[in-house]
Amino acid sequence: MAIKASSQITIVDIDDVGRLSVYLNSSLPLSSIYDPNKDSYTPSWASTNLKITPVIYFNEKALSPASPGVTVSWKRREGASTEGNLTAGETVSGGILTVNQNKLGAAASGLLSYICYVTYMDPESGVTVNAQSLLSYSLLQNAVELHYISIAGGNVFLYDASGNLTGESQLALTATATNVTVTGWQYKNASGEFVSYPTTSDNASLTSSTLYVKPSHAIFFHDVATIRVTTDDPDVYDIHSIYKVRDGAHSAVGVLTNESHTLYANSAGSVSSYAGAASTLAVYENGKDIVDTFTVTVTPSSGITGTQSADQKTYTITGCTVDTGYVDFTASRSGYASITKRFAVTRVKGGAAGASARTYFIDASTLVLNKNISNVFTPKTVTFSAFYREGTSAARQAYAGRFLIAESADGTAFTTKYTSSADETSKEYTPSSPNIAAVRCTLYASGGTTASLDVQTVAVTRDGATGAAGAGGTSVVVGNESQVIPCSSSGTVLNAMDVTIPFCGYQGISKAACTVAAGALPAGVTVKSNTPASAGTDGSLVLSFAAGSALGAAAAMNGTIDLTFTCNSTTVVKKFTWTKAKAAVNGENAVLFEIISPAGNVIVNSGNNVVLETIMYSGASAVTPTAYVWKKYTSGSWTAVSGQTSSKLTVTPDMVDAIASFSCTGTYGGKTYTAYATVTDKQDNYSVDIISTLGTQVKNGEGSGVLYYRLYQNGKEVDLLKTTAFLTAAPASPASGDFYYHIDKANNKVTLKKYNGSAWVDASGPDLPQAAYHTYRLDKDSLPMDEGEAWKTEKVVYVDGSMIDTKCTFVVEVI
Template structure:
């Protein structure tokens, strides 16, 4: 049987006047991605470079109204999150009923949601009535996870050695190298004699003190009592790293260690570490911290071992390699993901390291500090956003021409252009059927394929996961048109009761296959033989066509002249089992999970 017409309804209120309906088309997806890891933050799509254009599509009954039609008035407002409606702001302008947004307005929306509301008023010169409706469209901001903020420095030497004549032997300079993530280096600093941090003095060896390297020489005025304490500072005061460079001098030749005091030195290559943590004080990702060390007797490098003291919860020793007379040793500590390090509110601490050189011991303290900023995104995974939209609108006239549908996905702030596969499907016969060969991100829909309404779905597979979105297109000038109405309205409350949907069909503005009788719970009074009645049974959740024999009502054997086949989509646009048939059906509240979209195909 050929389908003559289809109608679809998602439960809304209706009026007794001429039916005014509208929806809003958008030239861009309804989600925007913010990347917080660059300054200024970037947005995709960028409404500032590609303005958002919202166009209302208005119908009076089944006739498309031009936006400049006589009697039609259109105005716009905006609403952030659950806040109150407000007037449009700078960067939001209306021309001939079309709203254009030329700025990234979601950036200032604290809730991450922005709704544009279109108020439509139409004065019907035929009925002398004014009909008012509204439509809205909501945009959501998805913020990428902020990268963990880290700063780490290393040096090619941590010691300047002097012989008994106070002559420098060995390394003539130390080159410090910085590694940062999520922050910017602001300055290399040193600690002065008062204990205050100051910018490293300008020298011929350092063209900049905010670059990725720093050269430290013994003659630089940063040493106090033979020790230079160096700090790598960033634009986040909580993210930094420090190290020390030590001048050591030999004791009398031939008597190493005879004086005892001052002859023994242990140099740490890493004295402190920032640990990236969540806002709840938990370690964001598993982290390994390396602490190089060397032992000296006078200026002679000597074998040295390390014993690690009590560790905070969640920290273990991955490796402990002793130093030799020619090679540095190292302790590698493992900070486990989600470790509390002694408690969510504990922000820093120290770990005792006991070094043994030639039977003598030296205790050093390694310091750690939590950096709670940037805890979001500990998993490192970007948000994946996927949507389907119609750049040129969702309406064809008299099954002519074609429509372009497009699917777009974002991996974080970047549009997905590779690594994804697509499959388009068409909703027909109450189920989704894949469209052969349609595996690109776009689909051209022929107007001839659209009987009143038609739903399409695109499934994107990306990085092992699937993402779906559904869009419905319409034909507004078929010879046969149908409209779905409902006894009891299009809403139910508290999952109680039910409503009675039915379909009326017209051609050339005349109804065909009309209802055979009235629809009600009680039989008509004073019936005549041959009268019909659609009996509504709320307890049985049924509608039965009854016929009066002249003395009693009985189930009728007659049927409508057209065939009515019903289908349903759930709130996510997925086809759901639905076995109702007939011109009039009963829809129970139990059938509706938040939202149910009914479609009725009418055939002869």
């Protein structure tokens, strides 16, 4: 009869074969120390190469790695991950492993193991024995030295009511650095960007630890200069603010009649009309326009041209070659803070020639609401009206759109108070509260509040209190408004530190008593001390940042703390900003790249496809390679699969001849990673697996068990076992129809038993295996035993250690 399937298993008596052992000698200690401050390793495997030598013994006899029958191979494992092949910088020669790079630095876990595998064929028995040994190396790390810098020095220039400088005419700022070097001084320009401090006769070098600041230096904007010192560590810096405090400072505000304007152009950028492209500056104090007492200068941005009126107050745009631009109005007067307002210009290009362009704008009935000492506005309301001009026409037409009106208490943050429910040409608006600083109206295109057409802001001025001449205005000056906190790579505070925030209050140009209260503090921050300021001394608030604290969340890189100051019965809120400076992580994230087949990797009888999918992780985060290359192993080499460059590969039956191996190489972070997968095509063939409960090794003839066979057709098991219970005694409390295999050691026999409801009996008929299983034996020299005849003809056969003379091979043929 034809043989459907066959298989074999070899069981070895290891005491008969002999004992193989291997030990590893390391040329360097099992730990290396990394100093992050010097970026050095002790010992350095790069300068003194690590060499690991295997020492091999067979039955206490030394063997050289080059001895006949000896094979030495090496693997590596990082941390608790799976082992893998050696990488660049790890080479083997004569069985000795040499490592010429500091590989521990790239091991995220700080633990790296090298595993030596040795195989040896005993020339007497012909049996191959195996042994392995492992050496683990660990990385120790010195503490990161604290990188820190802080600025100390004055922060106020004082001016009397006539605008004359009093007190200090120069301030010296001193930077105290720890483990960093000053690389420069910067100031924040009008665009809010930090740029290099101007070189002056006082500051010939901008890399020294001292910076001299004068009020004449072109670094002040709205009477405030923000200065930063930088270091050779880009994450370590400090910021210091200097203020110009003026006695009896005037409460003048600037207002533009037109804050923004849209110019419509054809597709080539040619503006069809400049009608309405003008704005006039007004300066209000106590409800009166006093712009005529100021000197007004205008500064158009690049690409904007126009003319300034004879009285300097109005600028009319006559040319625009950019899509966005502006004109800055600056009003100056001795004894007053400089006032700057911006007129924004937008050019909108159209498509091909068509209808005339239309310009939309808001007309406000007043640009200023003045509040008297009784908190009553004059006028009480403001009316916003919408208009448009067609093409080059100077005539304006009423427009029905939607209005969104908002109020602001500080002139910066606005809260919406009114939104049109339907299209309307105008809206009369009454302020909701006297405690506001501005009202802003935005015009939207009809039908909704999506397309913004124009914006107009109405400022709020206030009358001073009536009475005798009082003290000067109240000011609060904070000496430290931001701090960089050195943190570990995981986002926690590296070392405990105290942050001092000096402050003082002024009434006019005279110091006054002032207190501060800290708002909500992030976890790990506490108030160490809080000393009020007096008329003679500055106050200070000291915040303690605890070592190891995440400041609310490890991922949070910055935050603010509200500081509420009280001076002369006036409350002022300022924000203190903290920023984390994270230490770099040693090495880099381990990258895992795998091929998976969610629906299985077997094609059954050419009836289905197999989809191979790739996954990649960098550390604990899923990432996506930038490129994929799929290959198939054919005729001894890897050949690219044409046209397959995505993350998935669909394997069809015609791509697999019984079994096929595929690989995918993914590119990520400038490096390539390769993963492998195997696909099997099971046709109408049979296969049989041999399972040994004794294992594949016995020692000194001890142990017993069974061999049982599992038959498969097209990948599906057929002729199934009734049970896998192999016992020397019947199970207790059986149920009718239960089975077990009875092991008879005395007669070297295994019998299938069935419980009939009252007793255990030998199974028969359809309960027995339907296929015939013939087991043959081969001795240690691979010669047939039992005169070449079948040794057993059952599906389950008994074996024990006494049957193994050095080794025995069992061959099963299924008929």
